[in-house]
Amino acid sequence: MVQATDLPRNETGIAAVLGVLKQRFGEKCQTGESMREQHGHTTTWIKNQLPDAVVFPKSTEEVAEIVKTCAAHKVPVIGFGTGTSLEGHVNAPAGGISIDLMEMNEILAVNAEDLDCVVQPGVTREQLNTYLRDQGLFFPIDPGANASLGGMTATRASGTNAVRYGTMKDNVVCLEVVTPQGEIIRTGTRAKKSSAGYDLTRLMVGSEGTLGLITEITLKLQGIPEAMSSARVSFESLDAACQAVMMTIQYGIPVARIELLDTLSVQAVNAYSKLSLPEAPLLLLEFHGSESSVAEQAELFGGIAEEFGGTGFEWTTSAEERNKLWQARHDAYWAGVALRPGAKGISTDVCVPISRLAECVSAAQARLDELGFIAPIVGHVGDGNFHCLPLVDVENPEELAKADDFIGWLNDLAIEMGGTCTGEHGIGQGKRPYLVKELGGAVDMMAAIKRAIDPDNIMNPGKILPDA
CATH class of the missing domain: 3.30.70.2190 (Alpha-Beta Plaits)
Structure with missing residues (x-):
């Protein structure tokens, strides 16, 4: 069963950082238990692991200042958007500082002639599309939840429109990022194409906050169809x-x-x-x-x-x-949960080549029936991606074990079919056991990149990589 294992805490460093941040940010640095619980919790069955404080910056410079303080004392940093992630992405297994980016919610520029815009990470997709509507433009990526665009970028989100418009990796032009050392970098320009160096934009998209914090996003836009x-x-x-x-x-x-x-x-x-x-x-x-x-x-x-x-x-x-x-x-998740009041919906997703979709979906439904679960299935099936929602009494160890068995079986099946253990939810904590099965030695290269960029492992530790 997926366990949110606690990692060693740097108590001395955490105490030092809390002292600095409380003095610098005052009420913008919150340490109350309910606030910390909110920032460790997501819509997941993985246990809540609380950060030691939540800080609410309003600028890239403030983010950089917080990260530099944490880096100096080797204290973990966890980025937070709207908290709609599903695989334990915002948990704090080693404690540390949650940086809530929702007050960085300005739309900085709309370049209608170039079909792009520049936004801060706390802007939500609905906020952006409301702003764009009068200009005849829209941003097409729609994961269902009114997620922040920073979170969507960090998890390489997609959703219902992906079959035509692609995922976040296809719609992010460039980024501004605060590195684990607290430096501010840009990964590219607004040019429609470039052959200049490594593609750092694509490296950061989907990195789930493990390589840096995204503080500005340049996005492709589309004209509203006739x-x-x-x-x-x-x-x-x-x-x-x-x-x-x-x-x-x-x-x-x-x-x-x-x-x-x-x-x-x-x-x-x-x-x-x-x-x-x-x-x-x-x-x-x-x-x-x-x-x-x-x-x-x-x-x-x-x-x-x-x-x-x-x-x-x-x-x-x-x-x-x-x-x-x-x-x-879009309400299908909550509609599904309502089928069994008091139960927890354990949402899991896989994606397979379109030629194997029918086989995979039918096998999943048969397995769920065999295990006796009430478990709705929905899918963005134009690109082979579907979701299962077993409704589980999380106080019942037998049901939890069966749910874990199903999730493991489904991930293995998708990988065997040439697919992936996650089409859009991301790895976080919940999917870590399946990443090596899917990508093999490529995970070693990912780990090498992580060590090179973040040698002290302060950026969202315990996520994606098996031993991070």
Whole structure:
């Protein structure tokens, strides 16, 4: 079972740092237990490991000052955004200082002609898109939660639009980063391409705060499409739904989103969001383009769905209807948890080549049924990524052991199929045991990079690497 193992604490260093930060930041340095609990807790089954203090900087220079203080005393630093991560990313296994970046929430520049913008890490995706709307622009990465863009960058987030617009690694142009020594660096420029040196931007995207703290992000933007249409269709089986997805991708239909909900998920969102969707495996889709192209895309997909036994196919350009469906999809986690009041939802994700999707999803559902779990399945299936949510009584050791067995089995299955143990949740603490299975000797190179950049291992220790 995944254990959040405590790491050795530097008590002398922590005491010295607390003294300096309290004097320097006053009320912006919080040491109350409830505040520290909030900054160690995420939506996870991994135990909460509290930092010793939470500091709220308002500028890159203040972040650098905090990190320099911690570096001088070899005290851990843990970055914090909105706390929506799922694999124990913000826990503090060796104690230390949590740097909450949510007060660094300014949109610094929008370069409409260049289709990019510059933001601080505490800006959330909804905040950015509200700001951009009047300029006819939007930022497409949508992980569901209203996460901070700094956190999304640090975890290489993706979500419902990834099948068309890619993940954070495809949409970050360059970064400003505070290094483990407290230096401020830039990883690139706003140029659309560069052959200048190592690609430090991509190194930092997905590093989960283990190599530095992101303090400024330059992002690609998209023009709001002339038209959008959404579609839904039900199937007799998960296998049929997944086969329809595979055919859609192979035909090259440029879907913006294509989401799978199994029967249990549909039942859950019907109850939670007051909908009346047919209680069968369901695909939700969205098409972006001109009025004629979105109609053509919807009709092409309708033909594919019919070929695989799809029923009740409907599509609409009504913004109200589209928003209702996608809000229900975004609420699927909470809808799923509501299926078993008092239980904890243990969300896990994998991603496989699209050709193995049907096999992997069907096997996962069969295994969950065999173990007796109430466990909805949803997925961003256009890129082979899906999530299972076993609902577990965390006070019941037998159920916890079965859940752990399932997660390990699913990760191994995805890796055997040429996939990954995590499509978008990241490694954090929860997925560390599977990283070596997936990447082998490449993990040694990652460890060497970590040691070179952060020799004292102060940046988010105990995450990603097996022995970090």
